[in-house]
Amino acid sequence: MYNMCVKKALIFTVIFSFIGACIAPGISETLKNEGNQKMDDDISISSTMINYELNKDEKIDLLSIDVGWQWAKRAGGTGYDIGNSVSVDGNGNTYITGGFDDAVDFGSYSLTSQGGLDVFIAKLNSNGDWQWAKRAGGTSSDEGVGVSVDINGNTYITGYFKGTVDFGSYSLTSQGSFDVFIAKLNSNGDWQWAKRAGGTGSDRGDSISVDGNGNIYITGGFDNTLDVFIAKLDTNGDWQWTKIAGGIDDDYGYGVSVDINGNTYITGDFYDTVDFGTYSLTSQGSWDVFIAKLDTNGDWQWAKRAGGTGSDRGYGVSVDINGNTYITGHFKNTVDFGSYSLTSQGGLDVFIAKLNSNGDWQWAKRAGGTGYDIGNSVSVDINGNTYITGGFDDAADFGTYSL
Structure with missing residues (x-):
């Protein structure tokens, strides 16, 4: 068996990634963002696949692939239009959610708001075609904040x-002010069900994830003094369990992910002292980062904090x-991730950090400059390569790469 290692480095605006994969002779390995090109008689690259044939006596060298933009699309109208979240299925179809005002177009598809x-x-195929x-929505302000797609192409969204x-x-x-919604559409965009959650305060769903069985997990914040919630529904939209975490100050869940065993992981921020079941965390000054794990039954497994005296x-x-x-997220001044310490260059900086399955910190990295820099979303592939996206102000460094 002859293997050739293929590596690529991708740098553009607010997204960076480092990918490594090994390809056996005659075997296609799915990678991300390859250009559509023909390199020689032995190497062929399509939109999502790379195939390389090695003869027995060929020298094994490093192949570098310079990856470029594949496509870019716009949608909107004359009002306020915002895209908040994106998800991609196994066939390269892209799903986005957000909010819009007045009339908007998504290619040949037009939508009109009812008010506010x-x-x-919306869905695009792998070529970026709508x-x-x-x-x-209704006559008040309604917004899609998180989206996820299952293995069958069903789409799930949450928001307020x-x-x-x-x-x-x-x-x-809604019962009073803003409430949480969770809704499901099939692969053709037909609504399957919609559910609400909340009370008389201000409640919002911020992130959503779906497991291999179609179970749905959402997180966000609820009530006037915000606390974190995490909830699970089955594929039919029936509630399985709901958990809360928080203290006397504002605490919020911004991100959720689920592993192959149905364990749930959430991150967000907290102020002062908060409880995650029997696990208690205390911030060092202003808001700190939390990361917590629950098992498939919604029982807390561990909770960890990171941060310093800043926000x-x-x-x-x-x-x-x-x-x-x-x-990923943002930090200011000097912060600790267990024994790992980071210091921002001026304003807010981006952080990316890793914990093992027991909640032990493995490493922490920073990126940014003297301006306002933030990491909004993170994804990891089957080889453990990490991808983040966010925004930056002025000049920013990502290791040795400068933007």
Whole structure:
């Protein structure tokens, strides 16, 4: 058996990644973001696959692939339109959600809000062609904040709404101020169900994840003095369990991820002292980062903090096949991730950190400059390579790479 290692480095605006994979002769290995090109008689690269044939006596060398933009699309109208979350299925189809005002177009698909901000969910194929676009909402402000897709191409979204809103033929009514919604569409964009959660305060769903069995996990914040919630529903939208965490001050869940065993991981921020079941955390000054794990039954397994005297928040979380957890967000001044210490260059800086399945810190890295820099989302592939996206102000460094 002859193997050739293929590596690529991808740097552009606010996304960076380092990917490594080994390809056996005659075997295609799925990678991400390869250019569509023909290199020679032995190497062929399509939109998502790379295939390389090695003869017995060929020298094994390093192949470097310079990856470029594949496509870019716009959507919107004359009002306020925002995309908040994106998810990709196994066939390279892309799903986005957010909010829009007035009338918007997604290619040839047009949507019109009922008044104020409405929810949109839209699908593009692997070439960036719009497949469908759907709206949901009412006369108040309603917004899609998180999206996830299962192995069958069903799409799940969460966010917030106020008053009475429609998701196709499904209608929801909030109890007071803003409530949480969770809704499901099939691969054709047909609404399957819609559920609400909340009370008389201000409640919002911020992140959503789905496991291999179609179970759905959401996190966000609820009530006037915000606390963290994490909840599980089955594929039919029936509630399985709900858990809360928090203290006397504002605490919020921004990101959720689920592993292959149905364990759930959430990240966000907290102030002062908070409880995650029997696990208690105390911030060092202002808001600190938390990362916590629950098992498939919703029982807390561990909770960890990171931060310093500044304002530190965890926004995105992802878990690999071995149960290692990766989080990103922002920090200010000097912060600790267990025994790992980071110092910002001026304003807010990006952090990316890893914990093992027991919640032990493995490493922590920073990126950014003297401006306002933030990590919003993180993803990890089957080889443990990590990808983050976010925003930066002025000049920023990512290791030896400068933007």
